[in-house]
Amino acid sequence: MKNRSGRIIMQRIDQRHNSEFFFDRDEDIRKKRLEHFRQFFFFLAMLAITTVLNIFLAQIIHPSSLVFVYLVPTIASAIYLGNWAAVSSFTCGFFIFNFFYVEPYYSLHISKPEDIYNVTVYFTIAALITYLINLIRRQNTFLKDRLDRVSLIEDMSRDFLSMIPMDKSSLNQKLPGSLRTKVLSQLGNLALKYAKMVLNVPAFVCFREEDGSLKVWAKSSVDLAITEKEKDAAAWTFKNGEVAGKGTHTHPDTPFYFLPLKSIYEIIGVLGILCDSKDLFPEQRRLLETISNLTTMIAAKWTGV
Numbered sequence: 618m619k620n621r622s623g624r625i626i627m628q629r630i631d632q633r634h635n636s637e638f639f640f641d642r643d644e645d646i647r648k649k650r651l652e653h654f655r656q657f658f659f660f661l662a663m664l665a666i667t668t669v670l671n672i673f674l675a676q677i678i679h680p681s682s683l684v685f686v687y688l689v690p691t692i693a694s695a696i697y698l699g700n701w702a703a704v705s706s707f708t709c710g711f712f713i714f715n716f717f718y719v720e721p722y723y724s725l726h727i728s729k730p731e732d733i734y735n736v737t738v739y740f741t742i743a744a745l746i747t748y749l750i751n752l753i754r755r756q757n758t759f760l761k762d763r764l765d766r767v768s769l770i771e772d773m774s775r776d777f778l779s780m781i782p783m784d785k786s787s788l789n790q791k792l793p794g795s796l797r798t799k800v801l802s803q804l805g806n807l808a809l810k811y812a813k814m815v816l817n818v819p820a821f822v823c824f825r826e827e828d829g830s831l832k833v834w835a836k837s838s839v840d841l842a843i844t845e846k847e848k849d850a851a852a853w854t855f856k857n858g859e860v861a862g863k864g865t866h867t868h869p870d871t872p873f874y875f876l877p878l879k880s881i882y883e884i885i886g887v888l889g890i891l892c893d894s895k896d897l898f899p900e901q902r903r904l905l906e907t908i909s910n911l912t913t914m915i916a917a918k919w920t921g922v
Contacts, residue, residue, distance in 0.1 A: 656698050660706065663690035668713055680718040681732050684739045687714060691743050695750040703750070707743035711736060766900060770907060773811050777911040780804060780918075801916070805835025808888060808912045813837060815904045816892055823851055824878075824886040824916065831855050831887065843889075846871050851887045858884050864894030876905060878913045885916050 667690050671683045687710025695703035715725050719732050727733055780803070805822035812820050821836040821843060831852055833843060850868035854861045854875040861867040862874040874894045878886035888909055897905075 660702050681735050683718050684714040684735050695747050700751050703747040777915050780915045801834045809837050811908050815901050819891040821889050847873050851875050854887050876909050878909050880913050880917050
């Protein structure tokens, strides 16, 4: 019954779909350049269309008011392209307006007080619009990130909790060697899966053996080399229950950052991540701690850890 429970759990975990990375650091360079070209083309097209429109509007309204028409590409650039495009848009709009529609024409000199007033109001409105749209964009990004984190935590919790033994008799009982190996390997790979969604960097997981030693049970890549220096840092984290490695005061010479997998009563392993802890954002730290806590909780449900 115990082996059957373990096999069912492994099958359920294997069927989970792969979520998108929380932070994607491997975006294709060619696509980035193409996107930048599209943004630049959109920026120029908006200015060109506005300038052509002003040619016709100059026959209907006073030319000194045409500067405000360039607020349209400023708003569009701020919404779709960001601050740099918005600032460039209203700056270029000013130079185009000043060159073609302000006396003396075809120069950048402004002589009339009403033109100076219009330009001052134009820059004030453009800067205010850019600031407000940027504020809204940042709030939307923040909300989207929070929703992504909530979704990630939900998926993470579901996957980890599905590894709880279905047979209650399996709890606090010594597992057969083959099932123990499968459980710890699957649990380690699951921890690495979600660690990679938070930080797309190499990582590995160690669990405590029955004799009290520390053993690597899962690596993000079979080619990932773990030196004696990393093993010593992981052993220190395992012994003391504190973080160590890159960016900390303990074993800072190792390129890995180590987090203990610990419960209230004991330490059952270590999670090693190839990163500098000083470079981690607060939400990344919280997610890594959540992975550590869930891994510890599930491992504690099985015996032999």
